[in-house]
Amino acid sequence: xxxxxxxxxxxxxxxxxxxxxxxxKSLFHRKFETKKxxxxxxxxxxxxxxxxxxxxxxxxxxxTIKMLTGILTPxxxxxxxxxxxxxxxxxxxxxxxGAVFGQRTQLFWDIPxxxxxxxxxxxxxxxxxxxxxxxxxxxxxxxxxxxxGIPVRQLSLGQKMRCELAAAFLHRPKVVYLDEPTIGLDxxxxxxxxxxxxxxxxRYGTTVLLTTHDMQDIEEIxxxxxIIDDGSVIYDGxxxxxxxxxxxxxxxxxxxxxxxxxxxxxxxxxxxxxxLPKSDxxxxxxxxxxxNKHISGAEVIHTMMNHYSVADLTIAxxxxxxxxxxxxxxxxxxxxxxxxxx
Amino acid sequence: MRKYIxxxxxxxxxHAAYSAWFWAxxxxxxxxxxxxxxxxxAVYSSRTEIEGLPFDGMITYxxxxxxxxxxxxxxxxxxxxxxxxxxxxxxxxxxxxxxxRLVAMDLGDKIIHFVRGALPxxxxxxxxxxxxxxxxxxxxxxFLISAFMGIWIGTFFDLLIAILAFWTINLWGLQVxxxxxxxxxxxxxxxxxxxxEWFQTISLFLPFQAMVYVPVAIYTGILSGTEAWLALxxxxxWAVSLFVLLRVLWTIAIxxxxxxxx
Numbered sequence: 001x002x003x004x005x006x007x008x009x010x011x012x013x014x015x016x017x018x019x020x021x022x023x024x025k026s027l028f029h030r031k032f033e034t035k036k037x038x039x040x041x042x043x044x045x046x047x048x049x050x051x052x053x054x055x056x057x058x059x060x061x062x063x064t065i066k067m068l069t070g071i072l073t074p075x076x077x078x079x080x081x082x083x084x085x086x087x088x089x090x091x092x093x094x095x096x097x098g099a100v101f102g103q104r105t106q107l108f109w110d111i112p113x114x115x116x117x118x119x120x121x122x123x124x125x126x127x128x129x130x131x132x133x134x135x136x137x138x139x140x141x142x143x144x145x146x147x148x149g150i151p152v153r154q155l156s157l158g159q160k161m162r163c164e165l166a167a168a169f170l171h172r173p174k175v176v177y178l179d180e181p182t183i184g185l186d187x188x189x190x191x192x193x194x195x196x197x198x199x200x201x202x203r204y205g206t207t208v209l210l211t212t213h214d215m216q217d218i219e220e221i222x223x224x225x226x227i228i229d230d231g232s233v234i235y236d237g238x239x240x241x242x243x244x245x246x247x248x249x250x251x252x253x254x255x256x257x258x259x260x261x262x263x264x265x266x267x268x269x270x271x272x273x274x275x276l277p278k279s280d281x282x283x284x285x286x287x288x289x290x291x292n293k294h295i296s297g298a299e300v301i302h303t304m305m306n307h308y309s310v311a312d313l314t315i316a317x318x319x320x321x322x323x324x325x326x327x328x329x330x331x332x333x334x335x336x337x338x339x340x341x342x
Numbered sequence: 343m344r345k346y347i348x349x350x351x352x353x354x355x356x357h358a359a360y361s362a363w364f365w366a367x368x369x370x371x372x373x374x375x376x377x378x379x380x381x382x383x384a385v386y387s388s389r390t391e392i393e394g395l396p397f398d399g400m401i402t403y404x405x406x407x408x409x410x411x412x413x414x415x416x417x418x419x420x421x422x423x424x425x426x427x428x429x430x431x432x433x434x435x436x437x438x439x440x441x442x443r444l445v446a447m448d449l450g451d452k453i454i455h456f457v458r459g460a461l462p463x464x465x466x467x468x469x470x471x472x473x474x475x476x477x478x479x480x481x482x483x484x485f486l487i488s489a490f491m492g493i494w495i496g497t498f499f500d501l502l503i504a505i506l507a508f509w510t511i512n513l514w515g516l517q518v519x520x521x522x523x524x525x526x527x528x529x530x531x532x533x534x535x536x537x538x539e540w541f542q543t544i545s546l547f548l549p550f551q552a553m554v555y556v557p558v559a560i561y562t563g564i565l566s567g568t569e570a571w572l573a574l575x576x577x578x579x580w581a582v583s584l585f586v587l588l589r590v591l592w593t594i595a596i597x598x599x600x601x602x603x604x
Contacts, residue, residue: 071434073600087600095437106432110356122348123438 001175001207002045002068007077009038009063037063039231040077047174048205050197052222052239054212054324060231061211065177068209069097082174095124098168102180105160106167107152113163114148117170124171131170138166141196158189165193169200175207176200182214194220215324227324242323248291249323251276254304255312260286266307273300284311345438346446353450364458371408371463378404379471393535398472399562403533405467407558409460410489411530414496414553417448418504418517425507430599441501441592448497477563484570488557491577496524496553498584505588508595529555535564549580 015031038060045051055061066072067079070086070093079086086093099106107116121131139145142162147155155163161181168176178197182190198221200206210221218225219239227235235242256263260278263286273290290300297315304310357364379401386397395403421444424430433440467473476482503520507513525531527550534542534555545551556573559565565573 066431069435071431071600090434091437091439094435097435099432099435101432104429104432108352110359111352115352115355119345119348119352122345123436125345 001047003080004043005078006040008075010075011035041233050208050222052218052225055228059228096174098173098176100168100178100181102183178210248293251289251316253314254286256284257309259283349446350450353447354454357454402473403562407530410554413493416497416500417444418500421504422507422513485561492553492557528553552577552580
């Protein structure tokens, strides 16, 4: 359904010296810097698959999705969705895909939800009988009945997202791209939305590519995940595999009494644990990552307690979240080293 | 085609829902008509004609030009917004042409404006002010065609300016300037024949007079015979060239978005 081969996207970014001088200088002579947002990625997604596409902010997820939807032309490489090259036949591609962008609305702001759907019916040229049947089903699953008469701008975030989701699936698209569909929603709405996505996939065999930072979404919906970091695919496989591959990984977060700047890893832990990068917001936090094949969690805690006064600690277990955190962490470290070399 | 008709229909519906706005608008137009009427009455109190135009000719020109000017701007504002907040990306993911969609919505807007606003108000003006009918029925017919062309020219020009939002960050200044230039050069304020010769010559080569001046001048008989046909020809020229320019610029802008990421 989705075939991507050696896909690359480079952006040219105008580089500018700081200050007014820089601004004036850039009027006459502009320096460009090429940023490789996506580097030679490959993926093959079959019809009916539900794939989680994850990566840290700025890893290249949105760029990939934009190329899949045809609103961005790749620098090089091949991309085909449902046999169509999206950036060459944008409108043709558009009628077979659906999308939800958590941060943007695609319903029509001023008119009631029902009218919005009515308009979508014409836009996507949905036959009347099919439209009625689909809408009835959606109204039931997503509990839309009380919302249909309300103008979109008056809906709450959770209500709006349910309506958006119905809009994305209304024309029974073959592929649906979901970009953070559960962002900012409460648990009850999240559960309903996940159930809806699964049901659509089961009934219509819709291929789903899901981008999210909520690992619960991924674990519940997807059978397969693709992890992208710094523009390259660093993992592509089933969730089960990644769990057994990294399943022995543990991360313990220690909250120290003193600032973590002066933290030095105790000698006995040196070779078998790794300090994850610190965040600026939490100056007292130290996160250690290790494999429980080499050392047990109890031992790590014991050693740490002996060397430092620990205020609090949390143990992250082998959930996908931990693994991804670990993978992102490594990616970030690479970036830091990179900058130092320059 | 059906989807674009639906867009026009929905837009009409949206507008019909804003009744407070409608009454405020109607009231302000009425007020403007009154001001215009008494102003020109005062101007004509000491003379019978200006540049060959008697009072009823002048007031007919001014009022009809005022109505026509309401229709020469378009959905540029909307397009500029879509571009600026980045929603244009979502629009590009839809199976329709965004420009055609916007023009369809604009058409819906204009139809409802005409039916609910301009038509009843102009009937009022006919009854209570000394507005005359076109001199001949041919002039009336020609006026309708010419007004239609003028509205298209204005709509295209408006969208053309809006597309510049892809390149400039702040479009507001440009749009204000556009409004000013149009009111002045299009002949929406006063007939262009009141301006000095050189000004008339300049505006002859600009697309603005094709928006308002030409149709209203045909209506009032300022332009007639060969002159009227020539003016209509220049309208066709402007409509076609602005349309082509719009499509070309749009294609370039879309290329920019899809290749450089906006």
